[in-house]
Amino acid sequence: MEGHIWIESEGLGKGSTAIFMVKIGSIPERLNESKLVFMPKVPPNHGPTAFPGLKVLVMDENGVSRKVTKGHLVHLGCDVTMVSSSEECLRVASNEHKIVFMDVCTPGMDGYEIAICMHEKFTKRHERPIIVALTGNTDKVTKESCMRVGMNGVILKPVSLDKMRSVLSDLLEHRVLFEAI
Amino acid sequence: MEVVQMQRGLVDYTKTLFMECFLDAQFLQLQQLQDESNPDFVFEVVSLFFDDSEKLLNDLSMALDQPSVDFKKVDAHVHQLKGSSSSIGAQRVKDACVTFRNFCEEQNIEATLRCLQQVKHEYYLVKNKLETLLRLEQQIVAAGGSIPMIEMGFLKTINMKGKHDSGVVYTVETYGVFCDSTSIRSL
Numbered sequence: 001m002e003g004h005i006w007i008e009s010e011g012l013g014k015g016s017t018a019i020f021m022v023k024i025g026s027i028p029e030r031l032n033e034s035k036l037v038f039m040p041k042v043p044p045n046h047g048p049t050a051f052p053g054l055k056v057l058v059m060d061e062n063g064v065s066r067k068v069t070k071g072h073l074v075h076l077g078c079d080v081t082m083v084s085s086s087e088e089c090l091r092v093a094s095n096e097h098k099i100v101f102m103d104v105c106t107p108g109m110d111g112y113e114i115a116i117c118m119h120e121k122f123t124k125r126h127e128r129p130i131i132v133a134l135t136g137n138t139d140k141v142t143k144e145s146c147m148r149v150g151m152n153g154v155i156l157k158p159v160s161l162d163k164m165r166s167v168l169s170d171l172l173e174h175r176v177l178f179e180a181i
Numbered sequence: 182m183e184v185v186q187m188q189r190g191l192v193d194y195t196k197t198l199f200m201e202c203f204l205d206a207q208f209l210q211l212q213q214l215q216d217e218s219n220p221d222f223v224f225e226v227v228s229l230f231f232d233d234s235e236k237l238l239n240d241l242s243m244a245l246d247q248p249s250v251d252f253k254k255v256d257a258h259v260h261q262l263k264g265s266s267s268s269i270g271a272q273r274v275k276d277a278c279v280t281f282r283n284f285c286e287e288q289n290i291e292a293t294l295r296c297l298q299q300v301k302h303e304y305y306l307v308k309n310k311l312e313t314l315l316r317l318e319q320q321i322v323a324a325g326g327s328i329p330m331i332e333m334g335f336l337k338t339i340n341m342k343g344k345h346d347s348g349v350v351y352t353v354e355t356y357g358v359f360c361d362s363t364s365i366r367s368l
Contacts, residue, residue, distance in 0.1 A: 065264050067225070071214040074219070160210050
């Protein structure tokens with residue numbers, strides 16, 4: 001294809017970007033879309049690469065998905081508590097938990113209601129954990145519903161390790177993270 | 182068989198699984214999460230996936246076998262299966278679940294029964310592949326070798342970085358850790 005390819009990397013363990021230039025006949029329309037939007041890459045010298053002892057609560061009804069989310073967070077040094085229902089989530093959540101990740105795409109489980117209850121449980125803002133929705137739904141309705149019930153953020157599943165790292169970093173810095181949907 | 186040969190065999194086998202879409206990038210994420218403090222992570226997640234999926238497939242068979250099918254229940258089960266398969270990167274299973282859910286919405290019994298067969302088919306295929314993969318890994322570890330990390334280029338997002346003299350520049354996100362530079366030429 002008369003092109004060439006090179007690799008850029010910020011260093012060992014920081015991933016790499018492969019860049020290639022090739023001659024293509026015509027560019028199909030749909031290539032101009034980005035179907036999956038990733039958060040912009042966080043430069044390595046801004047923000048931590050691990051979050052030792054960060055207390056996080058994860059609510060997800062799906063066992064496999066829960067284990068994978070936990071895997072990501074533990075790998076980043078977090079102290080993770082897992083729950084599988086909204087009642088458990090409300091019971092277990094404390095002001096020690098800095099972030100609560102909630103899976104909201106389970107039909108029948110009202111993640112939105114929990115967010116409202118969390119606001120009632122933790123009336124003082126500085127005591128309230130950062131509440132983030134984890135969803136596989138890439139529609140505006142989901143995002144708007146999350147914003148309406150006072151969630152601090154929405155993240156699209158599935159999540160990569162790099163993405164989780166930058167999500168945690170952004171949340172701790174800004175307390176808000178609504179991914180472009 | 183030498184460890185190096187086994188490692189090469191594992192890399193080739195894994196690459197075909199990606200090329201045939203049995204697995205997607207999310208599976209590589211699992212491998213990245215495996216370390217000294219979590220040495221069996223992949224095995225544990227995959228085993229959990231097997232247990233969960235088999236239960237869900239049973240529940241689905243029963244739900245679709247009822248004289249009056251509760252499509253909400255069926256949809257809920259498929260949703261779970263879609264979630265788990267997506268979390269471990271079982272792409273074909275996930276795709277089959279998406280189709281399945283569409284027919285659930287239409288409340289089409291014949292089509293949903295066909296979808297169930299399709300999902301089962303894809304599940305048993307990927308189960309077989311994953312078991313083979315894990316066995317190959319175990320053999321390497323037992324022989325004193327380490328499991329090679331695979332790097333793959335995935336055209337997951339295509340971003341136009343800008344125009345260049347000879348055309349348009351695209352960036353491709355890659356996953357995994359580079360183990361040797363020659364493999365990028367095989368993409």
